Amino acid sequence: MSPKNVILVTGGSGLIGKAIQTVVAQEGQTDENWVFVGSKDANLCDYNATKQLFEKYKPTHVIHLAAMVGGLFHNMSHNLDFLRNNLHMNDNVLQISYETGVKKVVSCLSTCIFPDKTQYPIDETMIHNGPPHPSNFGYSYAKRLIDVMNQAYHEQHGCIFTSVVPCNVFGPHDNYNPQSSHVIPGLIKKLHDIISEGRDTFTVMGTGKPLRQFIYSLDLAKLFIWVLRNYNETDPIILSVDEEAEVSIKDLAEELAKAFNFQGNVVFDTTKSDGQFKKTASNKKLRKYLPDFQFTPFSQAIQESVDWYKTNHASARN
Numbered sequence: 001m002s003p004k005n006v007i008l009v010t011g012g013s014g015l016i017g018k019a020i021q022t023v024v025a026q027e028g029q030t031d032e033n034w035v036f037v038g039s040k041d042a043n044l045c046d047y048n049a050t051k052q053l054f055e056k057y058k059p060t061h062v063i064h065l066a067a068m069v070g071g072l073f074h075n076m077s078h079n080l081d082f083l084r085n086n087l088h089m090n091d092n093v094l095q096i097s098y099e100t101g102v103k104k105v106v107s108c109l110s111t112c113i114f115p116d117k118t119q120y121p122i123d124e125t126m127i128h129n130g131p132p133h134p135s136n137f138g139y140s141y142a143k144r145l146i147d148v149m150n151q152a153y154h155e156q157h158g159c160i161f162t163s164v165v166p167c168n169v170f171g172p173h174d175n176y177n178p179q180s181s182h183v184i185p186g187l188i189k190k191l192h193d194i195i196s197e198g199r200d201t202f203t204v205m206g207t208g209k210p211l212r213q214f215i216y217s218l219d220l221a222k223l224f225i226w227v228l229r230n231y232n233e234t235d236p237i238i239l240s241v242d243e244e245a246e247v248s249i250k251d252l253a254e255e256l257a258k259a260f261n262f263q264g265n266v267v268f269d270t271t272k273s274d275g276q277f278k279k280t281a282s283n284k285k286l287r288k289y290l291p292d293f294q295f296t297p298f299s300q301a302i303q304e305s306v307d308w309y310k311t312n313h314a315s316a317r318n
Helices: 015-027 045-055 072-077 079-099 134-159 183-196 217-230 248-260 284-289 298-312
Strands: 004-009 032-036 059-062 104-108 160-166 168-170 201-205 214-216 237-239 264-268
Touching: 004 045, 015 032, 015 168, 015 217, 032 168, 045 079, 059 079, 079 104, 079 134, 104 134, 104 217, 134 160, 160 217, 168 183, 168 217, 168 298, 183 201, 183 248, 183 298, 201 248, 214 217, 217 237, 237 284, 248 264, 248 284, 248 298
Parallel strands: 004 032, 004 059, 059 104, 104 160, 160 237, 168 214, 201 264
Antiparallel strands: none
């Protein structure tokens, strides 16, 4: 990348944006100007506000992380909001990137966009092979359309717009709001509150049987930066831990109890929905490019995430 590249990161104040900031600072690069913006800087659902943001910073490259996101139960009750807000946001970012001559855009998708009824492991060729899980169809279809738009911009205008598909991300600076958080930050806050209040029962919604792949945000940040600098396919690439790193929600709950040194009871409320049982993703394409990439061990990443929250819970997104 040339010395004058300006990389604009939308959603830069969120979990992945903060992780990229951390990794970029550790690298100490002097030939890139990284600009991290959040919802306070511009309403990306508004075309004119988005255009003003691009005119202000004049990015040559964009990492598009901004999205309306939330956990299972928030998605189930707000599918229309997730669909419309994300459609507007993604359309504005890609169209204005094209209009202003941005050289490359890397957008962030999610494994939840894959068909609900599918074969496992899922890979990059299977995104559009059937409807997503009904619990989050609004978010999923909006994210799928980024891939469709990337292909169309490339075909019609030659744009290098691509996307990555992370598995479940967690780490410092996560969203811990009980109404909209994902499973790990939601459980971290819940267990922290239980311990703070002197209670001795940690109740996890569902049976604990569903399986998930979790990627530490700092690992994902390193992979995002690699994609920006080195990956030039229009087709998406899955950024996930290996298949054998998949863990159950029960395993996760026990790992969190260990990280908090919680001595009470861990119980499962089987009257609550489990959501999708599994969505195992293949990282074969990633391993083709980066066969030796080392992921942070799950127990270490959980411990670091818990320690961060214990130190920063008063100022975290609760």
